[in-house]
Amino acid sequence: MEYSACIFDFDLTLADSSVGILICFKHTLAKFGYAVPDDKTICDTIGMPLIDAFDVLTGIPDNPQRREMRDEYILKANDEMAKNTFFYDGVIEGLKALRERGVKVGVCSSKMRFRIVESFEKKAGCMPVDVLIGLDDADTPKPDPSGLLKCISKMGVDKRDVLYVGDNHIDAETAMNAGVDFAAVLTGFTTREEFETFPHVAICQELADLLRNIKLK
DSSP, rough: OBBSEEEEEOOOEEEEEEEHHHHHHHHHHHHHTTOOOOOHHHHTBTTTOHHHHHHHHHOOOOOOOHHHHHHHHHHHHHHHHHHEEEEETHHHHHHHHHHTTTOOEEOSSSSSSSHHHHHIIIIIIOOOSSSSEOGGGSSSOOOOOHHHHHHHHHHHHHHGGGGEEEEEEHHHHHHHHHOEEEEEEETOOOOHHHHOOOOOOOOESHHHHHHOOOOOO
8 A cells, every 4th residue: 555644643653752641640640639549550551631531540430530530640740741752763764764755644542632742842852743632623432433534534535545654553443433544653662462353454652664665745
């Protein structure tokens, strides 16, 4: 397959934000009096909407405090997230190179739009994407395909010409639900074996590998 548009997840696909995420989850759980689980348990929720992640981490479905906890997390993230987010080697250069070759570049993430913009501006000094869809732009969170389909629509491309790239099984499900090709990177916490159970065109160790080998129109 050849592609004229590439859309990427953000957390653990373009950038390692795990340090900031751990700080914010641990702070919030402790403040509300919950036991703080181990780092892997917390990191396994990356990609979920925050309120769903707090249900998982507290072990309480529809936790009545889930929205208050989300708000506390966001307040803590205002101080911690951007400075503890680090783009993977070659990512910014790779995104710029795609655009220089005429490929449209998008981001579709479960992270809030302003937080992604903040990370690009503070750590990359630019916004090397054409379309950005955050959690606040989607009708329903991933793996519902509405955000990804909105991103494709704003790009003005046919979904047959789109590759969606992510690090999480939620991203794989989103691409499948949207009917677009999917490529996985192993910089997150989903294993190669888990990705092999989903439709995919590639599974790469890191994004730089994919950017070097992707076939573009």
